[in-house]
Amino acid sequence: MLFWQEKPAFGLTSKDVNVLTNAQEYRSNLLDLIANAKTRIYITALYLQDDEAGREILEALHHASLANPVLEIKVLVDFHRAQRGLIGAAKSDGNASLYCEYQEKYQSNVQIYGVPVKAKELFGVLHLKGFVIDDTLLYSGASLNNVYLQFEERYRLDRYFLINQFALCNAVVDFIEQELLSSEAVPRIDVRPLTKFNDIKVVQKQLMRALKQATYAHGPENNEQPLGVRLFLGLGRRNNELNRAIKSLFDTTEKELVLYTPYFNFPAPLMRSLRRLLKQGKQITIVVGDKTANDFYTPPSEPFSKIGALPYLYETILHKFLKSQQRHITNGNLNVYLWQHESNSFHLKGICSDQKYHLLSGHNLNPRAWGLDIENGILLDDPEQSLMPAIDNERAEILKHCRRLSGAEDLETMDDYPPAVKKILGQAKRVKVDFIIKRFI
Secondary structure (H helix, E strand, O other), X not given: OOHXXXXXXXXXXXHHEEEEOOHHHHHHHHHHHHHXXXXXXXXXXXXXXXXXXXXXXXXXXXXXXXXXXXXXXXXXXXXXXXXXXXXXXXXXOOHHHHHHHHHHHHOOOEEEEEEOOOOOHHHOOEEOOOEEEOOEEEEEOOOEOOOOOOOOOOOEEOOEEEEEOHHHHHHHHHXXXXXXXXXXXXXXXXXXXXXXXXXXXXXXXXXXXXHOOOOOOOOOOOOOOOEEEEEEEEOOOOOOHHXXXXXXXXXXXXXXXXEEEOOOOOOHHHHHHXXXXXXXXXXXXXXXXXXXXXXXXXXXXXXXXXXXXHHHHHHHHHHHHHHHOHHXXXXXXXXXXXXXXXXXXXXXXXXXXXXXXXXXXXXOOOHHHHHOOEEEEEEEEOOOOOOHHHHHHHHHHHHOOEEEOOOHHHOOOHHHOOHHHHHHHHHHHHOOHHHHHHHHO
């Protein structure tokens, strides 16, 4: 028995799961769900941005509240991320200014809270995913801004699942209410004066200690549905249930493992498992974003900043991996696909094992997610493979903009990089700062 099967699942049928394949569908479905909500809307995301798409969503929430005053609407975002401007922008109150402005304007029942995961954003953020709207869970790694919602032409591709399950939604809401909103460390950030971190740092530590012991509720003992779904929480390197589920999916794969990650930077335990699977002759498919599809990538036409070296750093890690695994690429049991579509970006993450287990998560399968951020995930347990038509369709849409790599020679190397990138990566490697960077970003 796999360890998660000790925890009863919430029962589903394949008809309860709808897999969307693009950002436009994500936006239109989210707006429709908000407009038609009857009892509750609970949103957890890294951020709700002060841009056209973010304002569209926030206005929709306030309008829904005014039209239906008994509707509960609670939005949770990262405390630090909400109170700063974009990287490189002037110092400001960030997105929280928009939240306060709209609350003053509409005077509705919408409530927006900030969750402080660490004392500084660099050391960990709120990376919980999932929007509960009545009895539907819209689960995606996407946050709320112009590119995630494809407000104009550019988009950031993610995965998008609509799951209709009343008890599952209750478990998500109960966790939010009991573990987050009950804490004094999670203040409103849509009313002034805004709470400063120093005012909550003592209770914030208490909250993090509690979250490391927390779990989501499991399903009923007598579930007889053919398809099951389970919720996992992850925070820190020890006793991390989500990390344990991810590692178990790697280690128990019998035939085929499919991985989606925007940044090729696996933590050491997963890299060891990956190499072991390849030695055993298992079929491995990895879909990763091209460096130009990384959200840190800076086009040559724009001023360069140091953060823009990150996509190149990830490419060097991928290059090293491909070179070491060339024999498996040649014999066909390792397939690595690089996603690139015009100026759009790639943000997919998730795991499919043996066409039976499907993990959806905001977890980037990198060291930061493994040990710093607070993450969650949902595992669809599908022994009859009833979801595979939808999963295969999703994969086909993703692969439309991918090329299969035949080896390390298909990637650029340090010699091909812009001078500014060469300089930064060279300096980082000489003083071993690249090791630290890989763990934090």
